[in-house]
Amino acid sequence: xxxxxxxxxxxxxxxxxxxxxxxxxxxxxxxxxxxxxxxxxxxxxxxxxxxxxxxxxxxxxxxxxxxxxxxxxxxxxxxxxxxxxxxxxxxxxxxxxxxxxxxxxxxxxxxxxxxxxxxxxxxxxxxxxxxxxxxxxxxxxxxxxxxxxxxxxxxxxxxxxxxxxxxxxxxxxxxxxxxxxxxxxxxxxxxxxxxxx
Amino acid sequence: xxxxxxxxxxxxxxxxxxxxxxxxxxxxxxxxxxxxxxxxxxxxxxxxxxxxxxxxxxxxxxxxxxxxxxxxxxxxxxxxxxxxxxxxxxxxxxxxxxxxxxxxxxxxxxxxxxxxxxxxxxxxxxxxxxxxxxxxxxxxxxxxxxxxxxxxxxxxxxx
Numbered sequence: 001x002x003x004x005x006x007x008x009x010x011x012x013x014x015x016x017x018x019x020x021x022x023x024x025x026x027x028x029x030x031x032x033x034x035x036x037x038x039x040x041x042x043x044x045x046x047x048x049x050x051x052x053x054x055x056x057x058x059x060x061x062x063x064x065x066x067x068x069x070x071x072x073x074x075x076x077x078x079x080x081x082x083x084x085x086x087x088x089x090x091x092x093x094x095x096x097x098x099x100x101x102x103x104x105x106x107x108x109x110x111x112x113x114x115x116x117x118x119x120x121x122x123x124x125x126x127x128x129x130x131x132x133x134x135x136x137x138x139x140x141x142x143x144x145x146x147x148x149x150x151x152x153x154x155x156x157x158x159x160x161x162x163x164x165x166x167x168x169x170x171x172x173x174x175x176x177x178x179x180x181x182x183x184x185x186x187x188x189x190x191x192x193x194x195x196x197x
Numbered sequence: 198x199x200x201x202x203x204x205x206x207x208x209x210x211x212x213x214x215x216x217x218x219x220x221x222x223x224x225x226x227x228x229x230x231x232x233x234x235x236x237x238x239x240x241x242x243x244x245x246x247x248x249x250x251x252x253x254x255x256x257x258x259x260x261x262x263x264x265x266x267x268x269x270x271x272x273x274x275x276x277x278x279x280x281x282x283x284x285x286x287x288x289x290x291x292x293x294x295x296x297x298x299x300x301x302x303x304x305x306x307x308x309x310x311x312x313x314x315x316x317x318x319x320x321x322x323x324x325x326x327x328x329x330x331x332x333x334x335x336x337x338x339x340x341x342x343x344x345x346x347x348x349x350x351x352x353x354x355x356x
Contacts, residue, residue, distance in 0.1 A: 022266045026259055033258070038251045050252045055262055062266050129245050136242030155243040176205075183208055187235050 014074055017065045025062050032075060036082050042156035043086040043149055045137065053089060057082045072166065079167050083149060090145035135193075139186050147182035154179055198222040200229050207233050 010031070016024030033054065040053040061081045068077050140148055153164045161179070165172045198218040203226070206219050215223065223229050 022263050025266065026263055029259055029262060033254050034251070037254060041251045042247070045246075047252050051255060051258065054254070055258075055265065058262055059265060129241060132238055132242030133245035134242075136239055136246055139239070140246075151243075155240075156247040158247060180205055180208065183236070184204075186239065187232065190235055190239060 010074055011070075014065065014068065014070075017062065018068075022062075025058075025065070028074070028078075029058055032078055035075065035079065039079060039082045039157065040086055043083065043152040044089060045140065045152075049089075053086065057085045060085055076166055080169070083153070083167060087145055087149050090148055135190070139189050139193075142189060143182070143186060146178070147185055150175070150178050151182050151186065200226060200232075203229050204232050204236075207236060 010028070013024040013027045017028060036054050036057055037050055040050045040057065041047070044050070044053060057078075061078055064081065068074065072080075140151060143151065150164065150168075153159050153167070154161070159167075161172050161175050164170075164179075165175045168175065170178075198216075198221070200222070203215075203219045203222045206215055207223075207229070223233065
């Protein structure tokens with residue numbers, strides 16, 4: 001019942017926003033700002049850029065809200081706008097493939113080296129976990145924008161394959177294939193790093 | 198079970214949740230064991246990343262956004278962005294067309310970039326004229342000064 005009321009309320013805000021009502025759009029922003037911030041952070045992973053990105057996403061959504069036809073939920077539509085914006089941002093801002101290992105501390109390097117040679121998961125220390133976190137972060141930032149988006153949605157946002165498929169407008173089988181390829185490429189990059197040590 | 202299938206399963210499940218056939222493959226395949234180990238390491242790193250707190254909107258975010266949305270220049274800015282994107286492509290296509298036309302005008306009528314059709318026609322006419330001319334013998338076609346340039350074919354074969 002509460003959901004139904006919320007939905008009706010949201011629909012009304014969307015209709016008003018379509019007529020250019022910024023106050024109504026403000027209510028939508030309040031409802032979804034966490035979601036947009038989370039997506040922007042997990043897809044781009046630069047804390048200092050998240051707020052600017054979120055603002056750009058909401059501006060884009062406001063300008064394009066007339067095109068929202070209600071076939072998917074507003075949340076899904078807004079997420080799609082956010083993902084597309086982050087994807088464009090990543091493609092523009094793609095960092096060069098610099099060596100990242102040098103940016104880590106000595107302890108983290110050592111922890112990482114030990115980790116790469118021992119079985120994972122069991123008994124991983126905080127230091128080792130942080131070293132792996134740094135490594136995953138760097139590998140993600142080196143990944144192509146397409147891989148970065150799909151891995152961010154699955155591994156960081158922890159969305160299901162079905163949810164990702166709906167947001168990206170793809171079939172679940174396509175998402176599975178892309179996800180597997182992205183993971184494989186990330187692992188290859190990880191191994192290149194191991195061999196290049 | 199094949200490596201690819203086992204690896205797909207490994208990506209989504211913990212090793213102890215694998216089907217019997219996948220477990221059996223994993224025990225006998227060194228490459229898949231490496232894959233499982235590396236993916237396990239990366240997944241641990243990704244999990245740590247996913248648990249980090251997401252930045253929250255700073256104070257006044259909504260007010261700043263609303264001000265931005267109410268700016269009279271907003272539609273103009275959107276249009277400018279659109280034209281910037283379209284404009285760049287239009288300039289690129291335009292440049293290519295101009296370049297093609299300029300090359301078409303500047304390039305010589307024959308040579309490596311053009312066919313020798315025009316030259317061949319004049320040669321053919323010369324040959325026909327020579328055949329019909331009772332005062333010119335057959336040797337005109339075998340003359341070393343004429344043959345290579347006239348019958349470009351032989352010349353090309355020679356190269």
